[in-house]
Amino acid sequence: xxxxxxxxxxxxxxxxxxxxxxxxxxxxxxxxxxxxxxxxxxxxxxxxxxxxxxxxxxxxxxxxxxxxxxxxxxxxxxxxxxxxxxxxxxxxxxxxxxxxxxxxxxxxxxxxxxxxxxxxxxxxxxxxxxxxxxxxxxxxxxxxxxxxxxxxxxxxxxxxxxxxxxxxxxxxxxxxxxxxxxxxxxxxxxxxxxxxxxxxxxxxxxxxxxxxxxxxxxxxxxxxxxxxxxxxxxxxxxxxxxxxxxxxxxxxxxxxxxxxxxxxxxxxxxxxxxxxxxxxxxxxxxxxxxxxxxxxxxxxxxxxxxxxxxxxxxxxxxxxxxxxxxxxxxxxxxxxxxxxxxxxxxxxxxxxxxxxxxxxxxxxxxxxxxxxxxxxxxxxxxxxxxxxxxxxxxxxxxxxxxxxxxxxxxxxxxxxxxxxxxxxxxxxxxxxxxxxxxxxxxxxxxxxxxxxxxxxxxxxxxxxxxxxxxxxxxxxxxxxxxxxxxxxxxxxxx
Ligand SMILES: [Zn+2]
Numbered sequence: 001x002x003x004x005x006x007x008x009x010x011x012x013x014x015x016x017x018x019x020x021x022x023x024x025x026x027x028x029x030x031x032x033x034x035x036x037x038x039x040x041x042x043x044x045x046x047x048x049x050x051x052x053x054x055x056x057x058x059x060x061x062x063x064x065x066x067x068x069x070x071x072x073x074x075x076x077x078x079x080x081x082x083x084x085x086x087x088x089x090x091x092x093x094x095x096x097x098x099x100x101x102x103x104x105x106x107x108x109x110x111x112x113x114x115x116x117x118x119x120x121x122x123x124x125x126x127x128x129x130x131x132x133x134x135x136x137x138x139x140x141x142x143x144x145x146x147x148x149x150x151x152x153x154x155x156x157x158x159x160x161x162x163x164x165x166x167x168x169x170x171x172x173x174x175x176x177x178x179x180x181x182x183x184x185x186x187x188x189x190x191x192x193x194x195x196x197x198x199x200x201x202x203x204x205x206x207x208x209x210x211x212x213x214x215x216x217x218x219x220x221x222x223x224x225x226x227x228x229x230x231x232x233x234x235x236x237x238x239x240x241x242x243x244x245x246x247x248x249x250x251x252x253x254x255x256x257x258x259x260x261x262x263x264x265x266x267x268x269x270x271x272x273x274x275x276x277x278x279x280x281x282x283x284x285x286x287x288x289x290x291x292x293x294x295x296x297x298x299x300x301x302x303x304x305x306x307x308x309x310x311x312x313x314x315x316x317x318x319x320x321x322x323x324x325x326x327x328x329x330x331x332x333x334x335x336x337x338x339x340x341x342x343x344x345x346x347x348x349x350x351x352x353x354x355x356x357x358x359x360x361x362x363x364x365x366x367x368x369x370x371x372x373x374x375x376x377x378x379x380x381x382x383x384x385x386x387x388x389x390x391x392x393x394x395x396x397x398x399x400x401x402x403x404x405x406x407x408x409x410x411x412x413x414x415x416x417x418x419x420x421x422x423x424x425x426x427x428x429x430x431x432x433x434x435x436x437x438x439x440x441x442x443x444x445x446x447x448x449x450x451x452x453x454x455x456x457x458x459x460x461x462x463x464x465x466x467x468x469x470x471x472x473x474x475x476x477x478x479x480x481x482x483x484x485x486x487x488x489x490x491x492x493x494x
Contacts, residue, residue: 002058002181003096006034008045008065008103009086009120012141014236014308015109016459016467017072019359023081025068030089034062042386044103044137047170052101055178061097064089069412070308072459079110087123094127099177100134102152103170106142107234107308114239114471118147125151135177137169141234144191145241149492153180154187154249157229159214160205162415162439166386176226187226187249189492190257192265194244195485196477197235199301199462200277200453204442209271213264217248224256225249230268235467236308236460242472244268258489269485272477277301277438277462279455282319289432290325294449296431301438302458304414309436310334311411314356314367315456316434320403321369327431329403332419334359336409342373342396349373353398355405363457371398371405379408381422384444385415390422397423404430413437416444438462 008029013021029037038045045065052060064086090100102124108116124134133153138144140158156173159165179185198210205211210230217228227249233242246264250257280288289296303313311334320329335358345351351373354366379392393409406423415437420427427433428447435441438460441451455463465479477483 002098003061004052004058004177005061005063005090005093005097005100006045006048007063007086007090007100007124008034008067009082009117010103010105011068011074012070012105012107012139012234012237012308013073013109014070014459015073015238015471016236017308017310017360018362019072019310020111021068021071021074021078023075023078025071026066026082027068029065031062034065037065041388042166044166044170044173047167048101048103048137048174050167051171051174051178061093063093070306071411072308074108074110074116076111079113079116083120083123086120087127090124090127097128097132099132099181100124100128101174101177102134102136104136104138104142106138106144107237109237109239115145115147115241118145118151121148121151133177133180135173135180137173138231139163140229140231142231143233143237143239143242144231144245144247149189149191154189154227156227157231157247159218161203161210162443172227179226185226185251188252188254188257189247189249190254190261190489191245191247192261192487192489194246194265194269195473195475195483196244196269196272197242197464197479198232198244198272198275199235199464200275202274203232204439209274213268216264220248220260224253225260226251228260230264234307235464238469238471240471240473243476254491258491262487262489265487276478277453279463280452282316282454282456283323285452285454286319286323286325288452289327292431292449295428295433295447297441297445297448297451298432298434299438299441299451299453300434300436300456300458301453302456302461304437304460305334305411306413306415306437307460309411309459310359311414311436312356312359312364313456313458314364316454317356317403318367325432326402329432329434330406330420330425330427330430331403331434332406332408332414332436334409334411335407336393338398339394339396339407339409342398342407343376343394345373347373347376360459369400371400374399375423377423379410381418383413383416384418385413390418395423415440
């Protein structure tokens with residue numbers, strides 16, 4: 001029997017979100033609970049479990065899982081606790097292990113440790129020794145560091161954006177791990193770092209130029225490569241190794257890995273100008289919306305909790321009120337104090353509230369709005385995008401004339417229609433819907449006549465030069481002018 005261990009530690013952060021992530025944000029699952037948490041879910045762990053569980057000669061050992069919604073930088077004490085528990089659990093099960101599958105996101109960041117994934121992989125390698133294969137799965141927004149590459153055997157990376165292949169990626173990672181164990185495959189990983197941060201609709205893999213690069217990576221996987229990926233990093237995770245990078249993994253063929261990684265990186269760099277988000281001014285978008293004949297969406301990618309933002313931006317609300325937009329508006333916002341006031345007052349009450357900026361008041365000064373409490377909720381619904389339960393804290397539906405606010409207490413993923421439907425509102429019944437996610441409009445709001453990606457402030461603004469990166473390597477496109485790319489291939493193991 002093969003003993004395969006399963007670990008998970010996943011979070012994505014924005015360094016520009018002023019609210020740190022606490023330990024309590026993580027869902028922790030140990031042992032069988034890790035299997036239970038993923039059995040029905042659209043996750044990498046589920047995909048890996050499906051593949052491993054189908055093998056009669058494999059004993060799956062679920063060890064420890066920690067997963068949190070995106071947010072600000074992880075508190076030092078929270079990372080210390082997660083690390084301690086994860087490694088203690090790993091030590092307990094390490095004896096006789098034939099392999100480790102480790103589900104990572106790749107864009108974590110903690111106070112005092114800007115490469116948490118590298119830290120964990122190095123420690124895991126230390127416990128398991130040099131000969132036990134460690135295969136990870138990663139988000140294409142992950143930031144693969146040299147320390148991660150030194151301490152893993154191979155990895156599988158998402159091939160879709162907006163992400164639809166969590167299960168498939170976990171399954172690919174598990175198959176790769178089994179291949180290494182069964183056939184003695186010797187992965188060599190070649191990567192080329194590209195000094196570019198990218199954003200915008202050309203990244204949509206179904207329709208954009210980035211999709212062409214990913215399809216090429218998949219072609220490589222079908223013949224010469226064990227795995228291939230073009231990672232773009234999370235541009236909001238301001239860590240030393242933030243960049244885009246190609247990665248090609250072959251079975252011992254160093255030359256092929258280097259050649260293909262180089263070609264992919266050069267092809268990506270050529271397309272960089274296309275991979276900038278075309279942003280519309282808020283005033284321009286509101287004027288256009290006034291003349292629309294069918295529903296339109298405003299994408300507030302700058303305040304996307306799924307990318308690590310605080311979710312409490314009132315910038316669009318303020319613009320709509322100031323410019324007297326007359327249509328029916330539906331928008332979500334994080335504002336725990338407003339929710340508490342609404343719960344205290346009860347359904348039907350009229351209140352004068354200061355909306356927004358409860359977490360990031362410097363960016364979003366609270367906005368006085370008179371509202372009627374239309375509904376109160378408990379913040380539990382199933383995310384359409386991945387089947388997982390939302391845990392948004394208490395909620396309230398507040399109506400301000402033509403504007404319906406779905407107010408939640410915690411920043412949870414708002415990547416689909418779940419938050420609206422759970423509060424009795426179908427977005428199709430509105431003229432203007434605000435979406436706090438960069439890509440959701442292309443998947444769940446296709447009924448809209450037009451989508452405007454508005455240029456408003458936020459911790460995940462696609463207007464990257466305005467964010468104020470301080471840590472990542474420079475020069476970096478598009479943060480700096482006239483960036484030169486001198487491709488250099490790194491090979492792991494060295
Ligand atoms: Zn991602």
